Amino acid sequence: MVSNQFDEDRPEGWWKSAVVYQVYPRSFQDSNGDGVGDIPGIDSRLDYLADLGVDVIWLSPVYRSPQVDNGYDISDYRDIDPLFGTLGDIDKLIHDAHERGIKLVMDLVVNHTSDRHAWFEESRDPASSKRDWYYWRPAREGAVPGEPGAEPSDTPAAFAPSAWTYDERSGEYYLGIFSPAQPDLNWENADVRHAVYDMMRWWVSRGVDGFRMDVINLISKPEALTSGGPVPVDLSGDVSNGPRLDEFLAEMNREVGLDEHNLFTVGEMPGSTVETAIRATAATRHELKMVFTFEHMELDHTADGTKWDLADLPLPVLKKNLAHWQDGLAEAGWNSLYWNNHDQPRVVSRFGDDSPEYRVASAKALATVLHLHKGTPYVYQGEEFGMTNLPLHSIGEYEDVESINYYHQAKKAGLDEATILKSLQVKSRDNARTPVQWDNTANAGFTTGTPWYTLNPNYASVNAKAAVADPDSVYAHYQKLIALRHSSPVVREGRFELLLADDPNIWAFTRTLEGVTILVVANFSSHENALPVDGLPELAGAKLLIGERALEGVTTLKPWESSVLELA
Known part of the structure; x- marks a missing residue:
């Protein structure tokens, strides 16, 4: 077990009064003019976050990565991608954040790795001791390996037509339920699990205060998915909350010392219910502190459709859903409270009114109801001063792989261009990933170079500098809400x-x-x-x-x- 010098700064239950601020590094602050946000850029804005009053920074992935999925495809868990800086930079960020009373939580992506991770490269050899670290399966019986229709099953991937990818060197297929660049780790293999735990302990010893766990409820997979049979599996629900999930989470807690060191843990768990959340977060079970629910993020599309099939959302439906989670976790477990993150459109455009007349008031109302619920609130960069969705008009303006894939699939299915683009404008993940609008100077103060992605053109009036200077701004309102949480039992x-x-x-x-x-x-x-x-x-x-x-x-x-x- 790790002996940690930082434990004294993490008293029992400290996360119940904390407010978390998510940083998406690519779009937060660029320090060297290359147009991409980086770790020194985050460091330079710590005083801004301290003045806001937040207690925790959740840092989206900065590990070494080919960046096929913006860092959620990790090729080395123990190194920083040169795009964002160095290990020395992350050590300095942890130190400087701690100096200001701010804790730092890393994103943990261990359902899958990059296909360029050394573990996967080794596993491609059928004779390797790491062959079983991933899911390798032969072509379906009677089919020619590599030919269309030879995949072990008909399961689609989230970002590709099939969850199975043929590897010519191996002569078999590997499972990647998100994309071919993100092969799934086989958590049934104890060596895999303990390699992950060892990596987590290594980060804790560097001063990290916890982990946000990406799609953590997918690490235990049903046999129907991994057996390679030809039966299709529905990724929307069939692959989550598998039979050994609670066992794996409890083992992780024990082996890493998550409770022992009072570390912050939140699991991203799509498809979870109140019942699964209680199991994962009840203190007596020693698994996680809280989970991200997705139900309220899925209410503004049709019941039988995907996120792109837009539907009106009556207010009673939204508030009753949040109340259902409040009531369900009232006696056991703990809620996470969020409107925004790197995968969701801007809430003031989604559930509020982003017109110049009502943007500020609706951003305040949305913040008020969220922060006064019981649970740990999350603020996504730019939310604290009311950043809005990005006006885009053609598919060529989009960067997000999910959005681009949806466009081509929808066109192939016969949907008209206007309908597709309307869905993208409302729901694309690109809405959350535009650079933070720091001021009204060139490139919104984000970079001295060319920004990696489009700036929202409203940055001249919607920016952090203007909000900080205005005592009646959205930013000032967030300060009050955060201060009230800190002071009020x-x-x-x-x-x-x-x-x-x-x-x-x-x-x-x-x-x-x-x-x-x-x-x-x-x-x-x-x-x-x-x-x-x-x-x-x-x-x-x-x-x-x-x-x-x-x-x-x-x-x-x-x-x-x-x-x-x-x-x-």
Whole structure:
């Protein structure tokens, strides 16, 4: 087990009062003019993050990688990609963040590696001791290896037509449920697991305070997927939460000392339910601290479609879903709270109103309801000052592999261009990956060179410098919300109760702890709405904690108005 000098700075349960800030390094801050964000660039902005008040930086992958999937294809877990800097740079970032009271969490991508990882290169030899570190299978019976239709099964990959890729040197196929460049590790092999744990201990010894675990609920796979039989497997649900998942997570916790060192852990677990989240996060099971749920991110597409099949999202559906998770994890487990990340479009464009008139107010309302739920909030870079989706008009302007693949598949299926481009504009991951808009100078202050990707043209007015200078900005609102979480036991631990569940415009709930009640009220529309008398507690004498007004005697809420009140 690792003996860690940083343990004293991680008291029991510290993550319950923490606010996490996700950095997508490629787009955060460039320090050397090559147009790509890097680790020294992140270091240069630590004071900005400290002033915001965040407690943790979650750093998206900076490991050595061919960058086929923007770093989620790792070729060396113990080195930094030269695109982002050096091991010395990451050591300095950890030190400088700790000096400011900010912890650093690394992205852990261990469902798969890059096809250029030394482990995979060795496994291509059928006689290698690492052959079983990945899933190798022969062509289906009677088929010619390498020919169309010879794949061991009909399972599609997330970013490719098939999850099975033929390797001529091996004479067999390997499994990669995301892309051929990302072969899946075989977690059934104990040597694989312990190599991963050893790598994690190595990072902990360097001062890392925990891990965000990429698609961690895919590491245990059903036999139907890995056996190589011709039966198709649905990637939307069949491959997640396999039979040994809890066993593997508990073993990881024990072998790395995740609980022993009070390390921060959050598992990305697509397809999970409240029940699976409870199993993974209940303190008595010693697996993870929290998981990312995806249910609320899947409500604005058709029930039988993909993320690209757009559908209206009534407010009651959204707030009831979050309440379902609040209630489900109230007694066991812990919630993660997020609107944005590197895979999701900008929330002010998605669930708010990004027009110049209502962008600020709707960004504040979205932040208010999220941060006042029970759980650990996550802020994605630029969210804290209201960055919006990127206006793109042709497929040639997109960079994201998922978006480009969808475009070509949809065209092949006969969808018209306008429908495809509308879906991309709303849901593409590129919306989250534009460079951070630091100021209104050339390239938004992101780089002195040519940015690796398109800047949002609204950076002249929507930028961090302007927001920091404005006491009524989205940034100032986030500062208040973060400070309230730090100071208020009710916000951290209070019981949640949804009010006005079926109201189509008003989002209201209470948080209660030891006789203290906080009421949150927000108008989730771009028009005035009556403040309901029935269904809300008595407002007389309420103390305004955050917002414009205390609402006593108020009959109508302004568009996107939000208030946080302590009831008398």
